[in-house]
Amino acid sequence: AQKITQTQPGMFVQEKEAVTLDCTYDTSDPSYGLFWYKQPSSGEMIFLIYQGSYDQQNATEGRYSLNFQKARKSANLVISASQLGDSAMYFCAMRPSSYKLIFGSGTRLLVRP
């Protein structure tokens, strides 16, 4: 079965500190992609970062990095130097071979000033 699991319904982080959002996945596809999206209260889905299953190095995009541990089937998102504008819902998603994007349940992040 294809599944994405996010075990943290909500997280708090102090402004300027780093935070890790957890994501584990399950798939039998040899080739897949992992995404992180940010969804503010407006509802739009904002792409943050992508990791391919065959990528040797962890993906980084500015303040976002993805801690990819293939053997453990985890793809945690690390946000460095949190900003107030980072407060939002964060979704981990997986693209299996069918290309139907599967989403986790999400983590609500609140950045404290």
Place this chain on the structure above:
Amino acid sequence: GAVVSQHPSWVICKSGTSVKIECRSLDFQATTMFWYRQFPKQSLMLMATSNEGSKATYEQGVEKDKFLINHASLTLSTLTVTSAHPEDSSFYICSATLGVYGYTFGSGTRLTVV
């Protein structure tokens, strides 16, 4: 970049009426469009996959007669919620695949049925 324009952003309709939501790819051809539904504080659940020129494929448990999806051209996919009821109130969002380059999402439609 590849942009999907989704309209309307929000709509209020009376119970029993039908509502059409449009997703247009502005600067690329979207051969495949995915339609998602999201209840408050929940995840995005895939409703159906539409491919240009063919019938949509619905996920298990989604009523195809209630949620009519049409993908008549490479730039337009529509979702029609027929005979809407209050339980159909939700956030609906479309997404086009860009192949290996990922996905692009519409801005979403908040539907409220009264």
